[in-house]
Amino acid sequence: MVFNSVVFLFCFLPAALVLYYITPGRAKNAVLLVESLLFYCWTGTAFLPLVLCLVAFNYVWGLLLTKARKVGWILPLVAILVNLGVLVYFKYANFLIETWNQITHFGLSSLDIGDVLPLGISYYIFKIISYEVDVYTGKVEAEKNPITFACYVLFFPQLIVGPIVKYRDMASQLHQYTGRCSLLQIEHGIELFVFGLAKKVILADSIGALWTDIIGSDGVGLANVSTPLAWLGILAYSLQLYFDFAGYSEMSNGLAAMLGFDCAANFDLPYISGSITEFWRRWHISLSSWFRDYIYIPLGGNRKGKGRQLLNMLLVWAATGIWHGASWNFICWGLYYFVLLTIEKLFLLKHLQKGRVWPHLYTLFFVVLGWGIFTANQPGAPLGLLLQKLFTPQSGISAMYYLRNYGVLLVLGCLCSSALPRWLWQKISRCAPLKIIVFLLLALLCIAYVVAATNSTALYANF
Template identity: 40%
Template sequence: MIFSSIFFIFIFLPLTLLVYYLTPFKAKNLVLLLVSLIFYAWGEPVYVLLMLFSIGINYVSGREIEAFRSENTEQSEQKAKIAMIVTVVINLCILGFYKYFGFVMDNLNAVLPFEISYHALSLPIGISFYTFQTMSYVIDVYRKKVEAQHNLITFGAYVSMFPQLIAGPIVRYSDVERQLQHRRISREKFGDGAMWFLQGLGKKVILANNIGMVYDSILALGASETSMLTAWIGAFAYTMQIYYDFGGYSDMAIGLGKMLGFDFIKNFDYPYISTSITEFWRRWHISLSSWFKEYVYIPLGGNRCSTAKAIRNLMIVWCLTGLWHGAAWNFIFWGLYYGILLCLEKYILKGVLERMPQAVKHLYTMALVMIGWMLFAAPGMGRAASYIGTMFCVGGHGLADWTGFYYLKSTLILGIAALLCSTPLIYQRFEHAMCSRSKMRQMLCIVAYAVVFLICTAYLVNATYNPFLYFRF
């Protein structure tokens, strides 16, 4: 089940909210757990058992670690550490088996003199996200950053919470620990959540889906029929598609969370206004970046060590970041690509970037980001290298052709709209209008959101299945 579907918007969500609001607060977590399992089982009925196993093993581990640490002896501390490590390893083994088994076997078969046959496994949707959530919980209990959750239903509701279950943001237990026990539900918060949801729905249905078709059609041309101009238009289209697709999902997740009384962290902060790659990654997929910083980068030593070790730590984090996104070499190289860029900015280019004009820094950043997305989006390293080569007039169909001019003309309005909506300009005006004392300005904003909802509904009535890009991660 996806958020941008007629069934979810007009049947599942209204029924869920009705039951949720009518239920006494003590039972709301139970309702949330049950509807979340139904939501997940709608598309992944078998893998609900895997999620329940993950909930159970991490719940028991959290209780064990807390019990060991309460004894406050050297031996019990060692037991707590072992319990934490074993649980993290179990989580990683589950994730690794389902996500990377086929990748490992394919690479082994490529180098071995014989072939090992295996059965390809389908990837459980959302496993990367809820696995990272459960690992952060166990580690934080061991660190005494949070108390272990004693209520299995409450813990299950945290892990399976349907707004952020499939594609994040990665909500750490420490962020919602108090909200699971005490959260405020009000008309104002519901209205705020509805606006977040409609904002995300518009990003996905109106912008991401439409501009994504441009990239798909350009990718289908092949390198020999793609000019440099067409290749850059395609790169721009995918750059906007992935932002509005993933950013739209995150906005909808935040909105749904508010409707249920939760406040999730912002996952995107206008990343395409960045003037460096370092700034870009402070603004893009914030929950993932902060997770790796908290649980990998800092434990490795962060930057409080020699330059060589600090570079090593950065490269490890970005190799893992690439691998987290998918079991393919282009994802690994995509991670290393950003690791190298961040090291260059930190140790070599910092002074040069500071002296550059803002416009030049922005162009520099967006050019590198667009190249990175082509490495990320391509079905393999060969196709990625071919497409990026075409962007620099290597092996393509020249500098420009009529196909490129056609796409430039036909997507101009959509492209301008995508550019404008990637800045805070429009959203800030809406926020100011909604917070103003002018009833007329508030009414105009409500009408604008209603129009967005009607346009999205019209698209969805005739739409085929349009999953979010990050479902495959």
């Protein structure tokens, strides 16, 4: 089930909210857990035993960590290895076997684990690991209520594509049994959800059709496009990825707010950044902060000299690339950003901070190029061919036809990825009747797109 589906918007969500609101305070977490399990099992129960075993194991292990902090790092290490082991098995095992076979020619057989990942495994495994580490370091106390812990892990607004919200940021709200949901919070949540839905169904899905027209099975084929069209396609994919992921994150936070939980924004207008460093402070903020808190800082961060800092950055960005998928293009993408961030840290950042226009153009160029590397695991977009099309002027199918069809959408996408919509909404919000009219029109437009669309899932649900 996806947020932008008819069944979610008109069946699951209304029923879930009504039941949640009428439930007495201390039973809300139990109801929320049941709703999350129903959401998880909507498309199948094959992986339900797995997630229940992980919840049970980590609940018990968290209690053990509280009682045995003085025994050293063995217990937290076991917890991390078990959780990472599950993630590696389902997400990376066959990739590792294939890579090993290519190196050694051993001919090991692939594992029969299917092509579909357990729903949300990359996100809830990282939530669990953050919980175990925080319990061990004393930043939080272990959760004694198994229902509350399971509710945190399986919280359905964050199950598909995150954000990766730490337990310490939700603990107080999970234990707030009375007055959890205020009307103001619900109103804010509805507003966030509709804005996120608009990003997904109006912008992301519409703009993304351009890139699909190029590389899809029924498309013209990347080999047949001209260089301008290749750049236009990558620009469209860059906008699609942003509106898709940012839209889902905003819908997630909106749902959380409707349920009484305040979650930090996962995106903050990343395409207005004036450096790659700033871009990664604005893009997928919850993942960046996770790697900072649980890999970069424990490794020493920037406290042990420049050389060690660069090594720590290398490890973090290699891990960031690998987290996104079991493919070499993701590893290259992570290392690509390591190189760019290293250059900025060593000498370029101080010059970027003095500039006005060129730092933004520089950032957009390398970010868009980075998305080309990122998407190179798709069958129709091999990296070598894509780079050849981008940087070796070639003739082929002209970009003009696509500009006529998608030009307005691309301009709208560029404007909506700027600070302009936020500024306009602040102006509109000063007049309550106008705010209500504009909001209702946007909600109706979203519903029209949802009904007409094919309920496409989030791009980041595949990672």
